[in-house]
Amino acid sequence: MIPLAQRVADRLTEQQTKIVFAESCTAGLVAATLASIPGISRWLCGSVVTYRESMKRVWLGVDEADLLRFTAVSPPVTEQMAAGVLGKTGDADLAAAITGHLGPDAPPELDGIVFVSIARRRSDGSLEIETSRHQLKTATRTDRQREAVDCLLADLLKRL
Template identity: 45%
Template sequence: MTPEDLQTLIARGVKLVTAESCTGGLVAAALSDHPGSSTVLMGGLVTYSNDAKQALLGVRAETLSTHGAVSEECAWEMAIGALRALPQANLSVAITGIAGPGGSDYKPEGRVCFALARRDGVHEDARAQTIDFGALGREKVRFAARDHALRLCLTGEIRHDLDLKPYG
């Protein structure tokens, strides 16, 4: 995140809330590094455990048991939950994934699910996307996920040409 990126978000009127799991607050921290970030960053929620995802963001137990925490469905519910937690926000980004070490054949290390949710008046729209960064190591996956989440926020909020899949 550069000062110019922050100015772009300010010019667009973005009021952002983050919902982070595997990045542990890195997205919010990257934004808050710059003076004037309080114009854009309304707040951030680090929901590392499933219990926190449910209690703070309203992620449904059924979603977690059916799809798991590392899923587009979970990211989607995290993004919507973050918007609902901070009514003054008009954009949320959610990140949940497996930074490593570990993973499985089904959900490998380096898999991160993202969601963007936007509120336009009373309407909410959310889209989700999965990126497999590969087994880069914990730190590199976390920073790659942070950078991707910031790019998603900068590419015109919700863009329908990013291969983001709608849910809901």
């Protein structure tokens, strides 16, 4: 995770880009990993951990109807998480959100699935949001959290 985090930090520095996170299944591990890089405080605005659906609604403005229709582990919810945290963080240029089902007891169709959304604020104030779906290869919850962090960081590198 650390070499990937260093590459993200380097790219944020090169592009003078500030970032904020909305984390669910990673419970703050993305921000903690990036925060291990010296000097990242110039670019890391913070992270909101919204593990529960109620916090996604209250803190990030995720639509309750979408949570019911699509579940918390879905592209529409992840996109709203990214848009919500970016909307609340005026000095950030970019937001990344992640949600997923790490198990155990996940529905088979969602077991080990994570969604990552990256939202960028355009010059006109509108948002550009890209979302990706990842099937995690590891089996344990802890390994899946680390793998999910890597997925998000890799997606960031592609979009920075």
